[in-house]
Amino acid sequence: MIEEQLKKKMIEAAIQAPSADNSQPFLYEWFDETTLSLYIDKSRSGKASDNRFVLSDIALGAVIENVVITAKSNGLETQELLLPSNDDYHVCDIAFMQSENEEPNEEDISLAGEVHKRTTDRRFPFKGELSEDTRSLLTVSASCHNAGVQWFCSKTEKKSALPLIQRAESIRFKSKILHEELFSTVHFGNPESKEGMPIEVLAIEKPAQPIFKQMKKWSVMSFFNKLGAYKMLGIRSVKLPIMFSPSLALITIEDNSRESVINGGRALQRFWLKCSELGIAVQPYAAPGIFSLGYIDNEPEFKPTLKTIADEMRGLVNNNKYGLMFLRLGYNKPVTARTHRRQAESFNKAY
Numbered sequence: 001m002i003e004e005q006l007k008k009k010m011i012e013a014a015i016q017a018p019s020a021d022n023s024q025p026f027l028y029e030w031f032d033e034t035t036l037s038l039y040i041d042k043s044r045s046g047k048a049s050d051n052r053f054v055l056s057d058i059a060l061g062a063v064i065e066n067v068v069i070t071a072k073s074n075g076l077e078t079q080e081l082l083l084p085s086n087d088d089y090h091v092c093d094i095a096f097m098q099s100e101n102e103e104p105n106e107e108d109i110s111l112a113g114e115v116h117k118r119t120t121d122r123r124f125p126f127k128g129e130l131s132e133d134t135r136s137l138l139t140v141s142a143s144c145h146n147a148g149v150q151w152f153c154s155k156t157e158k159k160s161a162l163p164l165i166q167r168a169e170s171i172r173f174k175s176k177i178l179h180e181e182l183f184s185t186v187h188f189g190n191p192e193s194k195e196g197m198p199i200e201v202l203a204i205e206k207p208a209q210p211i212f213k214q215m216k217k218w219s220v221m222s223f224f225n226k227l228g229a230y231k232m233l234g235i236r237s238v239k240l241p242i243m244f245s246p247s248l249a250l251i252t253i254e255d256n257s258r259e260s261v262i263n264g265g266r267a268l269q270r271f272w273l274k275c276s277e278l279g280i281a282v283q284p285y286a287a288p289g290i291f292s293l294g295y296i297d298n299e300p301e302f303k304p305t306l307k308t309i310a311d312e313m314r315g316l317v318n319n320n321k322y323g324l325m326f327l328r329l330g331y332n333k334p335v336t337a338r339t340h341r342r343q344a345e346s347f348n349k350a351y
Contacts, residue, residue: 188209
């Protein structure tokens with residue numbers, strides 16, 4: 001039997017996991033006193049860019065990793081069973097048992113301490129350089145779940161990935177479907193919102209915020225696109241931040257199965273927590289990996305572009321693996337604007 005206080009601690013850790021646009025798309029249920037079941041929340045998943053639950057599976061992978069790290073740091077062992085039933089929304093069952101070791105692993109204790117500190121930093125520039133030893137530590141973190149890390153550190157290496165990332169991120173402003181999905185999550189007057197993203201966390205310069213707010217209207221965005229707005233947004237949100245940061249990393253997975261994507265989410269979270277421990281700032285770029293894995297439900301006119309992105313990603317990734325997510329890395333002052341989380345009760349499947 002697990003003490004109620006520890007159960008609460010693990011659920012609180014789960015809630016701190018990152019998710020696309022802070023959608024928080026998971027539910028939990030205690031199957032019995034020693035087994036936790038995790039589900040995708042149907043009401044928060046399956047949007048145009050989550051048509052086959054790729055984004056939700058990554059988020060649930062991060063949830064699993066937070067729970068497991070917290071459990072192990074508190075003297076428990078875990079056994080995780082992915083996709084345990086015929087229900088597509090039933091992602092994982094985690095069984096807990098007392099560990100035979102007298103003391104928890106120091107790495108688990110250290111990473112568990114970062115669960116509530118981890119954050120996204122969209123500011124730039126990032127400074128400093130990531131040493132080879134630091135990159136090795138981060139690569140080992142991701143490898144725990146059969147994922148890899150491909151590094152882009154020199155200007156030439158970063159430039160090899162930039163066109164692909166810009167093309168993918170720009171589609172979010174060119175496609176009406178993806179544009180409406182994106183802006184439905186951005187809040188312009190409620191920094192304390194428990195869902196979505198307050199504009200403060202987007203690190204948009206104050207003079208540009210009124211213009212960005214107007215872009216929420218598709219008619220305005222469509223007009224600006226005729227003037228090349230999507231290209232300018234790609235330069236501002238992708239090219240400049242990446243070129244003015246010391247490193248770019250790509251989390252890679254073995255194949256595009258759901259199991260690999262979920263484990264990729266676990267690897268991504270472990271990598272991110274290690275970055276937090278080492279004082280490294282992180283900004284993820286999800287669009288290239290998500291689009292290259294397919295299953296995006298948007299206008300037919302963008303299908304050729306999505307195929308080009310998929311082809312370019314396969315050409316960029318080493319060893320015939322699949323790219324899951326790019327991460328911009330470097331050093332910066334602590335983040336002050338953060339997304340918030342809903343109350344724990346709202347994640348309970350029986351709530």
